[in-house]
Amino acid sequence: MEELLETFFRHGHHEGIVVTLNEDGSPNTAPMGVDLERPYLLLRPYLTTKTYVNLRMFPELTINLTWDSLLFYRSLYGLKELRFRGSRKVKTPVIDGGIDLYVEGEVLKVLEDRVLGYAEVLVKPLDAYLGSGSRLAYSRADALLIEVMIYLTKAEVFAEVNPEVASMLVERMEPYLLIAERLGSDEVREIALELRSRLARFRRG
Ligand SMILES: Cc1cc2nc3c(=O)[nH]c(=O)nc-3n(C[C@H](O)[C@H](O)[C@H](O)COP(=O)(O)O)c2cc1C
16 A cells, blocks of 8 residues: 555645545545645645535545546536445545546544634545556646646635635636647547636636
């Protein structure tokens, strides 16, 4: 397990899809940054996320690593289109699909920062194993779409408290979408179109 974590998290900070359990036992998914804090993993969910609320209630999770922007997109906006299957060590399922590495874990410690509005959640990995793989070469289109999703979700958080900042964040995303559309497949262009219409809601003026 340690070797897989060292390999897949070798840049220190990576993005994954975190699955947690809702109160009714159904899965919730959200892309989240994951840091390797040997021998543990560290998440920084905003206190307002369902992921955080769920982890406080039921402190087990799976982390699903992939290159595929479609899976990131579905984990945010198309949960119904994701398939799940049982995990090995925890009750929380894993995503059934193009996943490179699965990590199952339990929450070891939580530190809330109420001023900044997020928590540091230290996760003890219980198991790590390969999935069927995203089977995808590095694509700038995937990377840029995932970047757009990061700023779109930030804009969603800022929209209430600071609409100016939300608007500034979405303006910055247009060049990324243009490149993704130029380099990507029809699938990428479809996601880009969806993201563009979501971004439009935060535009001012
Ligand atoms: C690649 C990526 C990484 C993200 N990392 C984080 C993170 O580390 N912490 C966080 O709170 N939100 C992060 N987000 C935003 C959440 O995924 C987003 O707010 C989501 O809607 C939370 O879902 P939930 O309320 O179901 O947990 C990230 C988004 C993307 C696309």
